Amino acid sequence: MTRFFRLLRKDLQASLLPLGFLSGIALIVMLFTRVRISMGSWPNEAALAAVSLPLVFLPLWLLWQSFQTLRIEWREDTVYTLLVLPLPGWKVMLAKLAAICLEYTILLAVTAVGALIFFAPQVQQAMENLPSLLWVIRNFSLVYLFSLGVLASMVIFVQLAFVVSKMVGRVQGLIAIWTLFLSSWFVEVLGALMEPLFRWIPVLSLDRLFRLDELRAGIVFELNLASEIGSWLGILALFVLTGVLFEHFVEVSG
């Protein structure tokens, strides 16, 4: 377990500079927007754009980062060290996945704190239209967990694509893109094929989970878990496969 955390710390340390840079950019954009709003040059709605901008950019950057952390291991020849570590391949991949999830959490927290500091009046105004502070915290936490799940799935696809690309001699970039595409198609098909097996699972009422009735009556928001569980199992299988391929079959000199 200690080795796993060391690996995680190593990945986090490697991301420290870009993490600080991105956090700084997000805060500067928010500060700049705050000043422009105070001067009356920009409308209040600009605050929403300033907060949304990092949130839109964040997942794209993290997906690139998940590719980059593996690429660096090859570029700097540290992949040899990874392969001789007494750690199974899946733990290596898990450490990188956990590092990306932590980076996401940190950047999200920086954006949230920045919004609270720079746009306090706008946040307070928005809060007046929402049921309660507890409701907001609860729903933000749930949205965070859902988005973390989606991000983790995407990172798993990227990891598999990268590792498979390192198993062929040429056109590794094209193979990576094609593997990314095929893997997402594969889990979708798996979800559809396994759906009849899980029909007994009731539909998850997200409107109750998010307590949307407190916001407005008549909102129906449901998630059919039956068609999702097969896909989730498929993603888990791809994660294990990536670990096995990385541990046993990957070409180091690629």
Place this chain on the structure above:
Amino acid sequence: MKIRRVTLIVLVFLTVLFIFDVRYFGNRSIQEPSIHFNVGPGILEPAAHKMQEFILSQSDFTSLALKGRHGVVELRSAESDVIKVQAIIWADEEEVLEGLEVRESISGRELSYELSQGPAGQEAGLGFIVHVPDGMEVSVDHQFGSVNVDDFVGFLNLNTSFSNLNVNGIEGTVTIASNFGNINLQRIRGPLRLDNSFATCRVGLLAIDGGYDFDVVVTNGTLLGKAPFQIGAESNNKLVARGQSGEGVHPVIIRSNFGTVSVSLED
């Protein structure tokens, strides 16, 4: 070298499967999407309200008609011979409320309730909490609100617009006409006729002796289903589903325009 070959073979194999899937199973759009989101009409909160209660013996009546708006209708049936109707009247002001009452009328063997004429230009609403004996015919005409039916045995006719409709447990014949709203029908056991426009409908049928005969037509909308019917596309954006379970004794007729319909049959 061997692993390179194996990797390429697996990728080529998956690519062939992918092409085959797109070529022969490309129309996944008719499968049910895993996320379902709809915003139905909201319910206004009454500023002032009062209640009237009516309790009658069923002996003289075979049917009950309710006409409401802007409120919630709660309906259920039980093994008894008493009809119990609680009418909730609401208005924006107390003065308006004082001039309003629920009118009870009897026509042959039908008992009906509706709101008396209030002052012109004043908005008023009427909702009901109703308990009826099993086997009765109940007709509900409702606008701008919500209709909830639980564990009902008998004949049910619903005519709603801009209302959310939730039915959980019916044994009998159901006829529904609804526009603009969410319709959620669960644990339905019996013949069903559903006409709707601009509505999202979820229909959950329970297996019944004699089985069902499905006749579903959705125009300019989406049809999803886990029921024994075949979905086919016709011209003019029309989706048609026909099929039977068992002997196909009980008709399930659904006509939908500009809406989403999901039909499932549980064993």
